[in-house]
Amino acid sequence: MSGQTLFEKVWDAHVVAQESGAPAILYVDAHLVHEVTSPQAFNMLRARNLTVRRPDRTFATMDHAIPTRDVDIMLWPSDAAIQVRTLRQNCEQFGITLFDIEGDVQGIVHVVGPEMGITQPGMTIVCGDSHTSTHGAFGALAFGIGTSEVGHVLATQCLLQQKPKTMAINVEGELGFGVTAKDIILAIIAKNGAGGGAGYVFEYRGSAIRNLTMANRMTICNMSIEGGARAGMIAPDETTFDYIKGRPYAPQGEEWDRAVTYWRTLVTDDDAIFDRELDLDANQLAPMVTYGTNPGEGIPVTGHIPTVDEIEDAAVRRSLISSLEYMGLQQGQKMAGQPVDVVFIGSCTNGRIEDLREAAAVVKGRKVADTVWGIVVPGSKAVKSQAEAEGLDRIFSEAGFEWRGAGCSMCLAMNDDKAGAGKYVASTSNRNFRGRQGPGARSFLMSPIMAAAAAVNGRVVDVREEIG
Amino acid sequence: MQPFTTLTATAMPLRMENVDTDQIIPAKFLTAVTKDGMGDGLFSWLRYDDKGAPRPDFVLNQPQFEGAEVLIAGRNFGSGSSREHAVWALTEYGFRAVITPGFADIFYNNSLKNGLLPITLPEATVNMLLDLVEEEPEATIRIDLDAQEVTLPDGQRFGFAIDAFRKHCLLNGLDDLGYIESNAAAIDAYEARPVY
Numbered sequence: 001m002s003g004q005t006l007f008e009k010v011w012d013a014h015v016v017a018q019e020s021g022a023p024a025i026l027y028v029d030a031h032l033v034h035e036v037t038s039p040q041a042f043n044m045l046r047a048r049n050l051t052v053r054r055p056d057r058t059f060a061t062m063d064h065a066i067p068t069r070d071v072d073i074m075l076w077p078s079d080a081a082i083q084v085r086t087l088r089q090n091c092e093q094f095g096i097t098l099f100d101i102e103g104d105v106q107g108i109v110h111v112v113g114p115e116m117g118i119t120q121p122g123m124t125i126v127c128g129d130s131h132t133s134t135h136g137a138f139g140a141l142a143f144g145i146g147t148s149e150v151g152h153v154l155a156t157q158c159l160l161q162q163k164p165k166t167m168a169i170n171v172e173g174e175l176g177f178g179v180t181a182k183d184i185i186l187a188i189i190a191k192n193g194a195g196g197g198a199g200y201v202f203e204y205r206g207s208a209i210r211n212l213t214m215a216n217r218m219t220i221c222n223m224s225i226e227g228g229a230r231a232g233m234i235a236p237d238e239t240t241f242d243y244i245k246g247r248p249y250a251p252q253g254e255e256w257d258r259a260v261t262y263w264r265t266l267v268t269d270d271d272a273i274f275d276r277e278l279d280l281d282a283n284q285l286a287p288m289v290t291y292g293t294n295p296g297e298g299i300p301v302t303g304h305i306p307t308v309d310e311i312e313d314a315a316v317r318r319s320l321i322s323s324l325e326y327m328g329l330q331q332g333q334k335m336a337g338q339p340v341d342v343v344f345i346g347s348c349t350n351g352r353i354e355d356l357r358e359a360a361a362v363v364k365g366r367k368v369a370d371t372v373w374g375i376v377v378p379g380s381k382a383v384k385s386q387a388e389a390e391g392l393d394r395i396f397s398e399a400g401f402e403w404r405g406a407g408c409s410m411c412l413a414m415n416d417d418k419a420g421a422g423k424y425v426a427s428t429s430n431r432n433f434r435g436r437q438g439p440g441a442r443s444f445l446m447s448p449i450m451a452a453a454a455a456v457n458g459r460v461v462d463v464r465e466e467i468g
Numbered sequence: 469m470q471p472f473t474t475l476t477a478t479a480m481p482l483r484m485e486n487v488d489t490d491q492i493i494p495a496k497f498l499t500a501v502t503k504d505g506m507g508d509g510l511f512s513w514l515r516y517d518d519k520g521a522p523r524p525d526f527v528l529n530q531p532q533f534e535g536a537e538v539l540i541a542g543r544n545f546g547s548g549s550s551r552e553h554a555v556w557a558l559t560e561y562g563f564r565a566v567i568t569p570g571f572a573d574i575f576y577n578n579s580l581k582n583g584l585l586p587i588t589l590p591e592a593t594v595n596m597l598l599d600l601v602e603e604e605p606e607a608t609i610r611i612d613l614d615a616q617e618v619t620l621p622d623g624q625r626f627g628f629a630i631d632a633f634r635k636h637c638l639l640n641g642l643d644d645l646g647y648i649e650s651n652a653a654a655i656d657a658y659e660a661r662p663v664y
Contacts, residue, residue: 016651016654016655016658017651017654021632021633022633022647023631023633025648025651025654025655027655027658027659036498036499036551037498037550037551037552039500039501039502040501040502040503040552043501043502048645064498065498065499078499079499079500080499082499082501083499083501086501122664128550128552129549129550130548130549130550130574143574144550144574145550145574145577146550146551146552146555146574146577146578146581147552147553148552148578148581148582148643148644149577149581149644151645152644152645152648155645155648155649156645156648156649156652156655157655157659158648158651158655159644159648160644160647160648162631164573193544194486194544194547195486195543195544195547195570195572198544198570198571198572198573199573225548225574226548228544228547228572228573229573230573230574258664259664261664262663262664293486294486294488294544294547315485315542315543315569315591316485318483318485318542319485319486319542322484322485412490412495412549413495414495414496414498414499421518431488431490431548431549433488433490433491433548434490434491434513435490435491435494435513436490436495439494439513439518440518
């Protein structure tokens with residue numbers, strides 16, 4: 001019998017029951033909740049007279065709909081105030097810990113979970129948000145669920161799940177200067193397609209992955225869903241343990257030692273077999289930028305937008321034509337030199353302190369182009385205060401960026417942080433869908449340093465020509 | 469949950485790949501705290517221009533497809549955000565089934581929990597169905613979940629796969645919660661074991 005993959009180990013450790021012909025009942029270790037996808041689930045609990053089974057394993061924050069300007073949410077002219085009030089009432093009624101916007105822990109749910117040490121190796125973690133895949137960076141099995149499932153987890157701490165297949169993504173080699181984790185994941189999705197991971201859990205492996213920081217690993221796992229995989233995982237190692245140690249919800253003392261002993265077993269066995277494998281050579285990567293309306297439509301900044309003649313698959317050709325019509329771009333066009341109107345630095349993909357440090361280093365002493373509106377949105381209040389302690393806020397402000405409060409902001413433009421119709425946005429977020437960053441807005445996804453370089457130049461540039 | 473057994477209905481052709489859930493229901497409709505009213509926001513950006521006027525070239529605005537209960541679309545349907553609001557919007561509008569060459573995982577799961585039947589057929593078959601429905605909008609398609617078959621007016625039949633457990637739930641209108649709760653003793657036992 002062959003060995004087990006990391007995914008299979010974590011899956012097996014959480015199967016509560018499995019009848020023949022039925023999906024597994026899978027136990028959930030940590031359930032993260034936010035204001036937008038939870039109200040109907042709490043309504044379901046009340047309608048059926050149910051309680052939250054494990055309020056101690058349930059954590060809520062507010063991030064999607066809230067303003068990032070310094071305003072009183074309750075006076076904000078939006079239904080978001082109702083959602084915030086509803087979340088407060090639900091957390092109070094059911095005894096759930098809430099990291100409220102009035103407190104100092106609030107932030108994007110996928111930034112706060114790891115920061116607080118809630119996210120740990122070997123856990124199952126779910127949230128009514130597709131970017132829950134972020135937490136897989138710790139060797140957790142973490143995935144987004146719908147609101148019906150949020151209700152099931154609140155009531156039973158369990159989910160019915162079909163076992164997904166496994167795909168190894170082997171990234172060997174060393175990243176070149178100016179090439180980042182964001183470029184790795186954009187390259188993977190460009191290669192495998194936006195739907196290529198459907199039905200799979202990814203495991204990112206190889207020397208280029210092992211050399212990454214936790215922030216970088218989170219960037220990669222975060223965008224697993226953009227490659228069609230509900231979850232992406234990275235085996236935990238010393239980098240992981242160092243990150244978790246001492247955080248508020250991390251195990252302590254003797255329990256810490258036992259935890260690390262267990263966590264060290266969470267690696268794919270040498271003789272384990274994946275259902276599929278995909279290889280990527282880190283040495284060959286360049287900074288990436290998307291040109292289309294799904295995250296698979298990306299190219300190296302040194303390259304050009306494909307032409308229909310270069311594509312064999314009829315559906316991909318049709319998608320290209322339709323995307324370029326929306327984007328106002330041409331087949332064969334180079335992306336370097338393409339003007340941008342808006343720059344957004346933030347999100348659960350790239351809103352961590354490391355991301356802000358890298359972007360600030362590019363921006364320092366320079367000015368945002370006159371034609372560009374730039375905002376920097378920290379992923380959490382902790383990121384914001386750390387950045388301010390390091391003076392990053394002043395670097396961004398002096399360059400002409402707006403320095404905001406923590407939240408999802410222009411990643412999904414659910415609050416008033418929206419790009420205008422037709423505007424081009426250089427964005428560190430995860431989705432270039434039509435209208436995602438504002439009705440009619442057109443997004444170019446890229447790394448924080450690429451976005452920073454786009455801001456000061458007013459156009460897409462190869463960041464490697466900017467720093468040195 | 470509304471059971472799904474058989475459906476005989478007209479279909480709407482949406483000739484697009486990678487229809488993400490932001491297209492199905494834009495974020496501005498997500499500020500609700502109930503499920504109601506999502507149908508009005510269905511495909512809002514594709515359906516209306518920036519002044520709120522219906523776009524005549526979009527299928528939802530074309531009278532020949534009014535009353536369609538089956539949506540036919542391209543691959544990777546329902547990608548992106550986990551928002552179940554996308555499924556609520558489709559069902560409130562009146563769709564009972566979606567046929568594509570492939571669905572995103574979270575959307576697929578959300579559909580099953582709301583009695584919306586997601587049917588995966590080979591891309592060539594889906595393309596043929598798109599052609600058929602565009603040419604003959606009045607053509608009725610029959611879907612038989614128990615037999616796992618889609619039947620066209622000319623008698624052509626296409627089988628589709630669905631997990632036996634999910635099929636049972638859809639046929640009988642059962643949701644997951646009752647099944648999970650029936651395993652309460654196993655959950656208690658699981659929680660009692662040491663983690664490490």
